[in-house]
Amino acid sequence: MLGRLLEQARIDAVILERKSADYVLGRIRAGVLEWGAVDLLDRAGAGQRMHAEGLVHHGTALTFDGDRLHIDFTGLVGKQVMVYGQTEVTRDLMAIREGTTIYEAEDVQLHDFDRRPWVTYRRDGTTHRIDCDFIAGCDGYHGASRASVPEGSIRTFERVYPFGWLGVLVDKPPVDPELIYAHHQRGFALCSQRSPTRSRYYVQVEAQEQVEAWSDDRFWDELRHRLDPETAERLEIGPSIEKSIAQLRSFVAEPLRFGKLFLAGDAAHIVPPTGAKGLNLAMGDVAILADALIEAVQEGSEAGIDSYSARALARIWKAERFSWWMTSLLHVFPETGAFGRRIQRAEFDYLSGSRVAQQSLAENYVGLP
Numbered sequence: 001m002l003g004r005l006l007e008q009a010r011i012d013a014v015i016l017e018r019k020s021a022d023y024v025l026g027r028i029r030a031g032v033l034e035w036g037a038v039d040l041l042d043r044a045g046a047g048q049r050m051h052a053e054g055l056v057h058h059g060t061a062l063t064f065d066g067d068r069l070h071i072d073f074t075g076l077v078g079k080q081v082m083v084y085g086q087t088e089v090t091r092d093l094m095a096i097r098e099g100t101t102i103y104e105a106e107d108v109q110l111h112d113f114d115r116r117p118w119v120t121y122r123r124d125g126t127t128h129r130i131d132c133d134f135i136a137g138c139d140g141y142h143g144a145s146r147a148s149v150p151e152g153s154i155r156t157f158e159r160v161y162p163f164g165w166l167g168v169l170v171d172k173p174p175v176d177p178e179l180i181y182a183h184h185q186r187g188f189a190l191c192s193q194r195s196p197t198r199s200r201y202y203v204q205v206e207a208q209e210q211v212e213a214w215s216d217d218r219f220w221d222e223l224r225h226r227l228d229p230e231t232a233e234r235l236e237i238g239p240s241i242e243k244s245i246a247q248l249r250s251f252v253a254e255p256l257r258f259g260k261l262f263l264a265g266d267a268a269h270i271v272p273p274t275g276a277k278g279l280n281l282a283m284g285d286v287a288i289l290a291d292a293l294i295e296a297v298q299e300g301s302e303a304g305i306d307s308y309s310a311r312a313l314a315r316i317w318k319a320e321r322f323s324w325w326m327t328s329l330l331h332v333f334p335e336t337g338a339f340g341r342r343i344q345r346a347e348f349d350y351l352s353g354s355r356v357a358q359q360s361l362a363e364n365y366v367g368l369p
């Protein structure tokens, strides 16, 4: 997205990608776009297929031990979300991009980003060098960018949750028109979707769980257990077309600027997937960063790049809070015991009875400004 926004402003930007294009397009990732991300895709000129094929969701369901609560986004805050896979967002941006993307760029190294930055990488056994004005570190949690920053210049904040999500993709219609976030004493479950014929389901699993231990049959049995009986009855199952486990983590690095290097997206922060914020936060970062870089290049003003870190972090921490809160409400935490479960139940009951509480959930879920 950043590469596209910059090229629209006639600023050259080279994208270095460690993997192949096919690998990038084969990865199943998030599924919910805030409207800010929808607008950004439109600004990038890449929103056509999303509007044709994406599903506008006006609300979502939460269940707690089978009791159901509907959160009506439109009625509560007058906004919606778009269900459209991150993989499809990436495909649409790749298709429209005119600038250079170098796939299978190995051993990326950042140099002199305090003053006159340059980047080296290896491809087909040859080392290449790119001299540049700025480096945007959009290379994820394990990428080279954050790792290049001297330890004393960066501070990190982290919470690792004692569980993961096992996800399954299946070519069957979604069990419900809306997403269902389910708290059950056996653990959390989520019914999501990618299209009217393709569904995405998750169950909370133990932190060290191996995906090989989960046959399709075991997954479907566990999911059914965690849903309310009426939903479980309607669930259509089939052979999984993708199955993977993701650990849950909250993480923030501060600041986001180191001279001419800027961190964005997962390079700077991780959220647990419960609030559907990962992709949206990354989009928020690059929306701010693109404008800041355009201002710096076209107007010679550093105001935007000077304030990038503080502006982005203010938004990031609110999404961190919401994602942590949704995770805390909906999962089973082995260490908090019976008291913890009663508090979770009280939180669900409070939500059920309070329009104000529902409004707060909805306001965060559809996305803060």
Ligand code: PHB
Pocket (backbone or CB within 6 Å): 029, 030, 031, 032, 179, 192, 193, 200, 273, 274, 275, 276, 277
């Ligand atoms: C997904 O469809 O993959 C998905 C949806 C909502 C979430 C997390 C993941 O909160």
